[in-house]
């Protein structure tokens with residue numbers, strides 16, 4: 434409680450209102466003093482929040498709801514996203530519009546969208562800390578993609594590795610979306626003033642193109658976009674296929690023996706690891722000229738946290754069989770809690786997360802798009 438002694442002294446002018454009852458004046462002073470103190474504390478807090486927010490980076494990443502999410506997706510991307518969410522403002526998209534570049538069954542696509550959200554959450558992405566949303570819920574992505582189409586040279590799009598690979602893989606369906614895919618991806622990223630994009634190695638080329646497109650736009654219309662950079666986890670940026678260690682582990686691989694899906698059963702994991710390609714010899718030793726065992730050892734390292742040297746000495750004198758049996762058991766144990774969480778998340782929980790995520794994402798995206806409209810004269 435304040436007492437009369439801390440009320441500032443009246444000035445001469447203020448004495449001229451002394452005809453008010455003394456009680457009213459004291460109450461008025463008490464009130465203004467409290468208000469003054471409250472406002473000062475509020476502004477100091479606001480300044481502190483702004484300062485700390487300016488040190489936080491905006492992180493954006495996304496995955497397509499296609500195929501089975503595998504250990505490559507997990508360690509190359511999702512696991513790193515979860516680690517970033519305490520110290521950054523993170524936005525993670527389920528980029529359903531991207532997945533339309535290949536043929537989909539609508540019922541299956543809807544299920545995959547929900548399952549991908551389940552994977553995000555089961556892998557530790559917390560919707561209270563990060564924004565999780567469906568790309569198609571925020572129409573600003575598609576509109577900005579169109580605008581970016583109009584500043585992106587076709588030649589830049591034609592040289593993208595993913596475009597070349599996918600158009601070779603889907604010869605009967607080389608649609609325009611396959612070519613302009615990186616413009617939509619650039620829109621996803623720069624719509625949110627993103628600084629860093631944590632991805633696996635295969636997506637670095639697309640993030641670089643997003644940076645080039647943002648630069649082009651800025652040169653043409655004035656500073657509008659932050660230039661994004663990719664963020665890689667060196668060790669896990671490129672997990673290789675189990676059936677062919679010269680190519681990356683891939684959701685769209687023709688054989689399911691290429692990958693371990695996060696939802697694979699213990700029996701399937703054991704079978705897939707047993708069948709995984711190995712190199713000549715039998716020694717558990719990491720060298721680049723033995724890509725198969727190097728890849729399996731990398732997975733062992735990521736799963737257990739043990740250094741490569743420790744793994745080598747643990748399996749000294751033992752062969753591939755012992756190593757593979759242990760690796761399979763460890764993957765099974767590692768995935769167990771993720772799978773339990775995955776199975777426990779109901780669709781209606783996800784509906785609420787999608788609703789809240791869409792609102793938060795749209796709030797940022799619509800403001801940015803309004804600014805872009807003004808900049809380009811729309």
Ligand code: AMP
Nearest residue numbers: 497505506509510632633670671672682
């Ligand atoms: P996608 O499978 O194309 O939807 O990829 C989702 C994320 O996982 C992207 O950041 C990819 O770069 C990453 N990713 C995909 N495959 C691998 C892999 N084999 N190794 C490491 N990261 C990967």
Ligand code: TRP
Nearest residue numbers: 493494495496497528618621622
């Ligand atoms: N192209 C990415 C992939 O296939 C998915 C993606 C779409 C993405 N938009 C993005 C990744 C924006 C990072 C940022 O994996």
